Amino acid sequence: MSDSWDRPDPYGQQPPYGQQPPYGGAQRTESLAVASLVLGIAGIVICPIVCSVLAIIFGVQAKNKIRQDASLQGAGMAQAGFILGIVSLVLYAIIFLVAVILGASNSGSSSTSLGAVVHVLAA
Numbered sequence: 104m105s106d107s108w109d110r111p112d113p114y115g116q117q118p119p120y121g122q123q124p125p126y127g128g129a130q131r132t133e134s135l136a137v138a139s140l141v142l143g144i145a146g147i148v149i150c151p152i153v154c155s156v157l158a159i160i161f162g163v164q165a166k167n168k169i170r171q172d173a174s175l176q177g178a179g180m181a182q183a184g185f186i187l188g189i190v191s192l193v194l195y196a197i198i199f200l201v202a203v204i205l206g207a208s209n210s211g212s213s214s215t216s217l218g219a220v221v222h223v224l225a226a
Contacts, residue, residue, distance in 0.1 A: 135165035136177030139184025146191035155195075158188030 139161035146155030162185030169175045 130176050133165045133169055133175045133177040135161045136181035140180040143184035143187025151191055151195040155188040155191040158184045
């Protein structure tokens with residue numbers, strides 16, 4: 104007498120809840136993609152430079168791994184973390200430049216604002 108558990112189901116019923124079908128591989132999310140997204144958000148909110156640079160690096164690495172391995176998911180998270188990292192760096196660079204220009208214009212010197220900015224940046 105053969106065991107009926109070893110045979111495939113002739114009626115095509117679904118496997119029990121929580122089990123993957125035997126013909127498909129399990130999909131998993133790339134951890135670098137998750138890290139890139141979290142660091143991209145943290146780059147805007149908490150720590151702009153370090154978190155943003157890491158979000159960009161992890162996003163690129165995650166996208167490369169996902170391209171190479173078909174069983175990995177998370178390309179959208181990697182792309183979002185990459186974009187958030189770039190946006191955060193650009194945003195804080197603009198804020199820094201505005202602060203430098205405003206600081207140079209309020210310094211009280213008789214030179215032009217552009218000359219004061221160059222003087223502040225050169226110092």
